[in-house]
Amino acid sequence: MTDMTTPPSAPPRTSTHIKITAETVDFWYGDNHALRDVTLSMGKGKVTALIGPSGCGKSTFLRCLNRMNETIPGTRMTGTVRLDDRDIYNGFGDVSQLRTRVGMVFQKSNPFPKSIFDNVAYGLRVNGIKDRQIITHAVEDTLKKAFLWDEVKDKLSHSAYMLSGGQQQRLCIARALAVRPEVLLMDEPASALDPISTTKIEDLIAELKGSYTIIIVTHNMQQAGRVSDKTAFFYEGKMVEAGETTQIFTNPQEKRTEDYITGRFG
Amino acid sequence: MTDSNQGTLPFKPKSKLFEGIGSGIIRVSAFTALIGIFLIFVFIFKEAIPIFTSEAVQETASLDKMVFKQEFREGRDPLWSWAPNSRQPKFSLMPLVLGSIKAAVIAMLFAVPLAVGAAIYSSEFASKRWREFIKPIIEILAGIPSVVLGFFALIVMATVFREVFGFTYRLNAFVAGVALGLAVIPIVFTVAEDAMTSIPQSLRQAALAVGANKWQVSMTMVLPAALPGIAAGVVLGFGRAIGETMIVLMASGNAPLTTASLFDSIRTMSATIASEMGEVVVGSTHYNVLFFIGTLLFIFTFIINLGGDLILRRIKERIQGKVT
Numbered sequence: 342m343t344d345m346t347t348p349p350s351a352p353p354r355t356s357t358h359i360k361i362t363a364e365t366v367d368f369w370y371g372d373n374h375a376l377r378d379v380t381l382s383m384g385k386g387k388v389t390a391l392i393g394p395s396g397c398g399k400s401t402f403l404r405c406l407n408r409m410n411e412t413i414p415g416t417r418m419t420g421t422v423r424l425d426d427r428d429i430y431n432g433f434g435d436v437s438q439l440r441t442r443v444g445m446v447f448q449k450s451n452p453f454p455k456s457i458f459d460n461v462a463y464g465l466r467v468n469g470i471k472d473r474q475i476i477t478h479a480v481e482d483t484l485k486k487a488f489l490w491d492e493v494k495d496k497l498s499h500s501a502y503m504l505s506g507g508q509q510q511r512l513c514i515a516r517a518l519a520v521r522p523e524v525l526l527m528d529e530p531a532s533a534l535d536p537i538s539t540t541k542i543e544d545l546i547a548e549l550k551g552s553y554t555i556i557i558v559t560h561n562m563q564q565a566g567r568v569s570d571k572t573a574f575f576y577e578g579k580m581v582e583a584g585e586t587t588q589i590f591t592n593p594q595e596k597r598t599e600d601y602i603t604g605r606f607g
Numbered sequence: 608m609t610d611s612n613q614g615t616l617p618f619k620p621k622s623k624l625f626e627g628i629g630s631g632i633i634r635v636s637a638f639t640a641l642i643g644i645f646l647i648f649v650f651i652f653k654e655a656i657p658i659f660t661s662e663a664v665q666e667t668a669s670l671d672k673m674v675f676k677q678e679f680r681e682g683r684d685p686l687w688s689w690a691p692n693s694r695q696p697k698f699s700l701m702p703l704v705l706g707s708i709k710a711a712v713i714a715m716l717f718a719v720p721l722a723v724g725a726a727i728y729s730s731e732f733a734s735k736r737w738r739e740f741i742k743p744i745i746e747i748l749a750g751i752p753s754v755v756l757g758f759f760a761l762i763v764m765a766t767v768f769r770e771v772f773g774f775t776y777r778l779n780a781f782v783a784g785v786a787l788g789l790a791v792i793p794i795v796f797t798v799a800e801d802a803m804t805s806i807p808q809s810l811r812q813a814a815l816a817v818g819a820n821k822w823q824v825s826m827t828m829v830l831p832a833a834l835p836g837i838a839a840g841v842v843l844g845f846g847r848a849i850g851e852t853m854i855v856l857m858a859s860g861n862a863p864l865t866t867a868s869l870f871d872s873i874r875t876m877s878a879t880i881a882s883e884m885g886e887v888v889v890g891s892t893h894y895n896v897l898f899f900i901g902t903l904l905f906i907f908t909f910i911i912n913l914g915g916d917l918i919l920r921r922i923k924e925r926i927q928g929k930v931t
């Protein structure tokens with residue numbers, strides 16, 4: 342057995358293999374204590390899957406990693422999140438700079454009511470890039486990366502709503518990739534899609550891995566098994582167990598993990 | 608496993624009769640409204656027909672005479688003049704149309720930036736509590752009777768503006784336009800705010816997630832997406848500004864001038880009808896012309912409102928993704 346579980350008490354801070362770490366993170370929505378003492382490190386260029394029953398705090402945890410939780414009024418967080426060893430909550434500076442480095446894809450595809458081109462270009466423009474040539478190049482480049490170029494290259498000026506659901510979600514991935522993030526947070530990116538579109542998204546994740554650090558929330562155990570290197574199991578706001586995906590699925594250390602994976606609850 | 612109770616709930620077959628009656632009633636009321644509008648148009652237009660048919664009427668009030676400058680005395684410059692009660696009645700509509708447009712344009716210039724700004728603030732920046740405070744207050748403005756607004760303009764605004772700007776005429780297009788703007792603000796605000804709040808939250812999150820700040824989200828995502836809705840509000844507001852009567856009657860000075868200045872008195876189409884219809888001799892040329900003005904107002908506002916409505920429908924479809 343190859344136990345690669347990171348000991349939660351001492352995350353290897355200086356390790357070049359680690360991209361993001363969360364240390365003793367607690368999170369509240371008003372009085373609702375949604376995350377309890379979560380410590381987890383996520384490997385550089387790796388795919389980390391977050392699994393667990395509904396309401397256990399996976400999305401909440403994900404939003405702690407790009408400070409999207411701050412946009413929800415009445416919330417509070419304690420603990421530390423580090424990106425490349427830098428605390429993203431204290432002394433990091435501009436939050437929009439953080440979000441260009443840590444991108445996010447949502448459960449329901451949410452393209453803007455704009456053209457396909459403008460959707461991808463949006464992140465560049467709001468971050469001050471005006472040069473048309475740079476933008477045009479970046480849009481093409483990104484759409485190719487998202488395996489969408491061939492399908493949309495003749496209709497870049499069409500509304501994004503013309504695309505199918507699966508295409509819209511890949512457009513949203515392209516939109517997130519356009520600002521060249523280092524980390525990509527994906528909250529159930531394929532849960533609203535048909536099997537073929539889901540496969541395309543999974544292929545895309547496999548392709549992006551290596552160049553991007555990906556953290557993906559999924560309810561689909563097979564999907565977690567297929568796409569991820571590391572899996573973390575959440576339960577009632579706690580991170581119960583994390584480890585190499587094969588280990589979590591074949592030899593979980595915790596009874597609750599095993600029960601969840603084998604489908605006894607959740 | 609099958610449930611032994613399957614198919615045993617006492618569902619009732621739906622009554623075809625009630626469905627029929629219900630949809631019948633709805634259809635009848637829709638038609639009644641349509642017929643009502645149509646009849647109003649017919650009755651107004653009927654009284655204006657002599658302008659097109661009667662030679663006696665056309666002598667002073669032909670289309671040509673109502674639109675183009677007329678030479679009323681030999682050697683004098685031709686001019687547009689509305690003087691229905693003078694010894695030589697003059698029925699040029701231009702002073703009235705110009706007056707209506709002046710007042711409405713000033714009203715829009717004043718109201719649209721304020722209303723749209725307030726809508727952006729309320730929808731994008733205000734806390735929930737502030738918003739629940741601002742929104743009803745602005746909407747209450749819509750409920751103030753226009754005679755009250757007119758009274759306020761006549762007594763307070765006109766005096767203050769004269770002190771501040773030193774107007775020659777106390778009552779003028781500017782005073783009337785600003786007062787009219789007060790009546791337009793809530794219309795534009797309500798429609799614009801609805802258009803912006805109907806932009807799904809998930810889109811704002813997506814914009815924030817690529818590094819936009821709140822200001823950028825409002826200006827580069829929400830505002831463009833809501834633009835057709837805002838335009839619809841502006842159009843509806845313009846319809847109100849053209850048709851509104853009481854405020855302009857009280858605050859505009861009611862002089863049918865055709866000057867370019869925004870600070871001279873004006874007289875609008877609506878105020879002309881309101882002030883002259885009571886004394887006009889039924890069946891006279893003047894009477895016919897007043898009804899013709901009414902017809903024009905009807906057509907203007909109808910087209911404007913129709914346009915606003917079409918735009919509004921388009922935005923809804925666009926946000927739901929039906930239209931490219």
Ligand SMILES: Nc1ncnc2c1ncn2[C@@H]1O[C@H](COP(=O)(O)OP(=O)(O)OP(=O)(O)O)[C@@H](O)[C@H]1O
Nearest residue numbers: 370373375393394395396397398399400401402413
């Ligand atoms: N915006 C919010 N405001 C208030 N409470 C919230 C909010 N979002 C989540 N919560 C609460 O926080 C807890 C964790 O929710 P979260 O969405 O993180 O769970 P999840 O694991 O992502 O669930 P799911 O698998 O259903 O998406 C839940 O109790 C939920 O009710």
Ligand SMILES: [Mg+2]
Nearest residue numbers: 399400401528
């Ligand atoms: Mg979730």
